[in-house]
Amino acid sequence: MNSREKILREIAANKPMKLQIPSLPVSPIDVERFVKVQKFRTILEGIGGKVVEVKDTGEIESALMALKGEGSKVACLCPVVGEGNVVVTPKQSAAELEAIDTAFITASFGVAENGAVWLYESQFVNRLLPFICQHLVILLDADAVLSDMHEAYRCIEVNKEGYGLFLAGPSKTADIEQSLVIGAHGARSTTVYLLDPNKQ
Amino acid sequence: MEPMAALSHSKAAAAFIADEKRTDWHDETLWFVREKRDRAAHTVTEWENLRQLASDIKDHTLSDLDHYLSVFEQRAIQNGIRVHWAADALEHNAIIHGIIRDHKVKRIVKSKSMLTEECHLNDYLISQGIEVVDTDLGERIVQFRNEAPSHIVLPAIHLKKEDVSATFHEHLQTEKGNNDPQYLTEAARQHLRDKFIQSELAITGVNFAIAETGGFVVCTNEGNADMGAHAAAIHIACMGIEKIIPRSADLGVFLRLLARSATGQPITTYSSHFHRPREGQEMHIVIVDNGRTRQLGRPDFRNSLKCIRCAACFNTCPVYRKSGGHSYHNAVAGPIGAILSPNIDMKKNADLPFASTLCGSCSNVCPVKIDIHNQLWKWRQVLAEAGHTGKSKTIAMKIMDIVLSNPAVYRVSGKAGRWFMRIFPALFKSKRFNPWYKQREMPDPPRDSFRDWYLKNKK
Secondary structure (H helix, E strand, C coil): CCHHHHHHHHHHHHCCCCCCCCCCCCCCCCCCHHHHHHHHHHHHHHCCCEEEEECCCHHHHHHHHHHHHCCCCEEECCCCCCCCCCCCCCCCCHHHHCCCCEEEEECCEEECCCCEEEEEHHHHCCCCHHHHCCEEEEEEEHHHEECCHHHHHHHCCCCCCCEEEEECCCCEECCCCCCCEECCCCCCEEEEEEECCCCC | CCCCCCCCHHHHHHHHHCCHHHHHHHHHHHHHHHHHHHHHHHCCCCHHHHHHHHHHHHHHHHCCHHHHHHHHHHHHHHCCEEEEEECCHHHHHHHHHHHHHHHCCCCEEECCCHHHHHCCHHHHHHHCCCCEEECCHHHHHHHHCCCCCCCCCCCCCCCCHHHHHHHHHHHHCCCCCCCCHHHHHHHHHHHHHHHHHHCCEEEECCCEEECCCCEEEEEECCCHHHHHHHHCCEEEEEEEHHHEECCCCHHHHHHHHHHHHHCCCCCCCEEEEECCCCCCCEEEEEEECCCHHHHHCCCCCHHHHHCCCCCHHHHHCHHHHHHCHHHHCCCCCHHHHHHHHHHHCCCCCCCHHHCCCCCCHHHHHCCCCCCHHHHHHHHHHHHHHCCCCCHHHHHHHHHHHHHHHCHHHHHHHHHHHHHHHHHCHHHHCCCCCCHHHCCCCCCCCCCCCHHHHHHHHCC
């Protein structure tokens, strides 16, 4: 008998009586959009992220232009914003992507309770990109800010693509005597542009 | 480093607390993390319901574990992931070694995985001439120092920045005496970035494996698991059988609880969902038993398998805070370690369930409602019956049994004891002869017992 069979047999012999699976919460914690956006902003800023609320992509386009202008290596995967000056393909190695300074990526959803955004692999093309760049710029529709993780899992399809993630703010660590340091191995900064055409 | 015959918890703890100032510092630091957890938990009005939900999901899963593991395997294979099963630590290590050997790789990075610590993977691979770079900052620090991690979430919590500075000066040539955490982290970033870019094989843990979709989730703040996994041509993920959860929607519950319980954050920076290897990559998952099926068969202790490795119990435990993780001589220390480890080796870990005041704080903070303090007490019964409690303790208990269950013996012993304390105070106020006196004041011996007084004075 191989290990697989041994383990499954042991489990069958040792497991307790079958218990019911519980059902999950269905009502979002927050429903009002302005509440969700406000919470998203407060929490994300609290964990070291930056949030900029904009009416249109103008400001983001300018930011992109400015970065290109100063000679930064920029990858832009948001067609509405413009083009970067580096190309990103799925097969590029870490060595090829290593020099990218800033990456612009569109997110599918935001989560108000924790300031996270959900990104599907296709939105950043190469799995390394959100981690290997020095700075991350995220585009998110204000409409796409969800209330909480339960709502998020109702809206996303985790296996739609081979990889996806919740990303909340810049990378960090407190491993050295509990002192918070922003910028561990992933991005040193994360800026989320919240796009709201109805914004005053 | 080799797993050596370890000091008992009480001896190791005695050494730890000999440095009172450092113990106070360690205590305060861990309590600070507990406070962060409290603040985060209090922002979630339905926190207690969430704990119950998580507990119920895990209880349900354990009651159908073989089914969920089979489904997970089937779907993972459909996703293009290669699934391996390891009955014990040795097999786990051999499987990983086999993959490394088959691909003839040399540059290996590993992110935090308590399972690989439990299996002593690094030591095993070193004995085979293979080096692995631990990429979690805390783990890299202790790896440089040839120490074990002392906490499952904060591996280097026992170290001060001066210690880290000295270690980095030695291994990374950072400025001597520069203790700035920012500076030191930057040095580690540059050093490890190079390792990521060069890596050929990445080993990660698994926070949650999803039966419904055949995928798994890895949570980090640093991004190190992903840097390795997405750079390397081979990704090996290691999981204990108990990491399975039924549905992807269940992740909503666990991801709301995990980081808040662990560090007081609403969520870790990265919660990566892996389903299929990237094109051209090989993705493996190793499913490990190593005593878990045995624990599953223990009705009193099986729900310790619900653990999501948040370490909230460590941070609140007054004994852990004041004795440090190394005193527990196991990969997983603290209260949860004390109820998991005796299952793995009863003799070696018999001291751990006694490293507790049974205050119950651990059970209070556990996000999946493991009744840790009850299990600590129950393990004591099991260990005593199996003969693993020290001879002196057994004898002392037997004497107490005789004295406390015989009123006449009790009265005579009391009288003799009071007389002895009056005539030979030096013996009782001696730390050498009276262990009770080591950390406590002795009362002054009264002339009469309460019974004597009562008989004289009752009206």
